[in-house]
Amino acid sequence: MITKTVPGEGPVLRVTAFTGAGSPTVMRILLGIRLRRLREASGFSLDEAGYVIRGSASKISRLETGRVGCKDRDVVDLLSHYGVTDEAQREELRTMAARASSRGWWHDYSDILPGWFEEYIGLEEAAAQIRGYEVQFVPGLLQTEDYARAVTLLEYSNPKEINRRVSLRMARQAILSRPGPTTLWVVLDEAALRRPIGGPAVMRAQLKHLIGISQWPNVTIQVMPFKTGGHSAVGGPFSVLHFAESDLSDVVYLEQLASSQYLDKQDMVDKYRAVMERLCLEAATPADSVMKLQALLSEA
Numbered sequence: 515m516i517t518k519t520v521p522g523e524g525p526v527l528r529v530t531a532f533t534g535a536g537s538p539t540v541m542r543i544l545l546g547i548r549l550r551r552l553r554e555a556s557g558f559s560l561d562e563a564g565y566v567i568r569g570s571a572s573k574i575s576r577l578e579t580g581r582v583g584c585k586d587r588d589v590v591d592l593l594s595h596y597g598v599t600d601e602a603q604r605e606e607l608r609t610m611a612a613r614a615s616s617r618g619w620w621h622d623y624s625d626i627l628p629g630w631f632e633e634y635i636g637l638e639e640a641a642a643q644i645r646g647y648e649v650q651f652v653p654g655l656l657q658t659e660d661y662a663r664a665v666t667l668l669e670y671s672n673p674k675e676i677n678r679r680v681s682l683r684m685a686r687q688a689i690l691s692r693p694g695p696t697t698l699w700v701v702l703d704e705a706a707l708r709r710p711i712g713g714p715a716v717m718r719a720q721l722k723h724l725i726g727i728s729q730w731p732n733v734t735i736q737v738m739p740f741k742t743g744g745h746s747a748v749g750g751p752f753s754v755l756h757f758a759e760s761d762l763s764d765v766v767y768l769e770q771l772a773s774s775q776y777l778d779k780q781d782m783v784d785k786y787r788a789v790m791e792r793l794c795l796e797a798a799t800p801a802d803s804v805m806k807l808q809a810l811l812s813e814a
Contacts (some may be wrong), residue, residue, distance in 0.1 A: 516586050519635065529537070532798070536619060537632060537637070537639040537640035538583075538613060538614055538615070538616050538617070538618050538636060539618065539635075539636025539637055539639070539640065540581075540636065540637065540640040540757065540759070540762065541610055541613045541614035542580045542582075542583055542614035542615075543579075543580030543762065544580075544610065544614075544759060544761055544762065545580070545589075545607065545610045545614050546578040546580040546584075547578070547579055547580075547581055547583060547761050548607060548610070548678045548761075549577065549578055549584070549589075549592060549607070550578035552592075552593070552596045552598060552806075553578070555594060555596075556595075556596040556597055558595065559571070560572075560574045560575055561618070563592060563595070564648075566591050566592060566595045567587075567588040567592060569588075570617075577673065583611070583614050583615040584614065584615075585611070585612045585615075586608055586611055586612065586700055589607055589608055589611045589729055590608065591602070593607060608689070609785075610695075611805075612747055618636055618639065619623070619685070619749055620632065620635045620636070620639075620682070620685075620686075622699055623678060623681075624680045625678070626675060626679055626682065627682070628772075630773050630774045631699055631769075631774065632760070633774075633776065634767055634769075634774065634776075635686065636774075637755055637765055637767075638686065638689065638696075638755065639689060639757040640757060641689075641696050641756060641757060641807075642696065642697065642756055642757055642758040643697040643698075643699070643755075643756040644696060644697070644698050644699070644753055644754070644755050644756075645699040645700070645753070645754045645756075645787075645790050646699075646700055646751065646752060646753035646754065646790075647701045647703070647704065647738075647751055647752060647790070647793055648700065648701075648702055648706055648708060648751045649701075649703040649705055649750065650703075650705070650706055650709070651665055651706055651709075651711065652702065652706055652707070652711075652720060652724070652750070653700055653702075654683050654686060654687075655686060655687050655689070655690060655698060656687075656698075656724060656727060656735075657683060657699065658716070658719050658720050658723045659680060659684055660712055660719060660720075661712055661714045661716055661717075661720040662679075662680045662683045662684065663676065663680050663712070664711045664712030664713075664716055665711060665712075666679045666680055666683075669674050672750060686812065690727075690730070690732065690733065695732045696732065697732045697733075697734075698732065698733050698734070699733075699734040699736075699794075700734070700735050700736070701736045701737075701738055701790075701793045701794060701797045702724075702736070702737055702738065703737075703738045704738060704739050704740050704806075707721070707724075707737065707807070707810055708810070714814055717814050718811060718814045721807055721810055721811040721814060722811060724807050725804060725808060725811070728800065728803070728804055728807070734792060735800065735801050735803055735804075735807075736793075736797035736798055736799070736800055736803045737797060737798045737802075737803040737806045737807065738793065738796065738797040738798070739797075739798055739806065742797070744794055750768075750777070752766060752768050752786055752789075753766070753767040754767075754783070754786055754787060755764050755767060763780065763783065764778070764783045764787070765777065765778050765779050765783075766778070766782060766783055766786045
């Protein structure tokens, strides 16, 4: 990103010129952050701002927290109300609003994508780094197509739906091989590697894939061996997403059977970060983990 300070007759705002396409999900959050700062700097309440766009305080709150997008007309009206007259500043925020309202590639899968997971894909797409722990399955970003199909078959039976879900999972993996790829650091419990998902042939191919991708410069895999005994992640699997944009706090993602949680409060994020750090110390080193994967492959 390229950042500059643009003074205007109204509040001063640090304007960011984005060098990448940007995830609509993250653009929506960033736009909300900037509009909230402008409102607060101008001294207007949520109710007053809501009146300006013919809405309510709750609508402004949803907009400022990135839960909803913002129409161009609303952005223009709010900027005028907040006293922002600098044309470059106004155009920047209007561009952000347009990009926040655009459709991510994953919208093509809206027929199979629950809303609670759609939010995650938008964040995953924009993450500079993802760190996580998994105990039951190989993480989706590291799955082979056959392994992903076997996992999907555990819950779904319609062939067309299964194909769509596997296709979505494979498409998500592009973040690891694109220019400026996401950095992925995963601690995998040995249980996930010994569970014979899809049968011996599928597992052998999956283990070979893990060995190969672990050599990528942006991918680190550590195995948590059984012999370690108890460890820090007593609460189960989780992911911590980190973003290059300084305005965005890290997000902890926790997935349940039919829902998910997104934690961004600093104290909770710090707690999960600390757990992740301990897991990395308790697990086998990346080099020893490759040897462990090779040993498991020879047994499969």
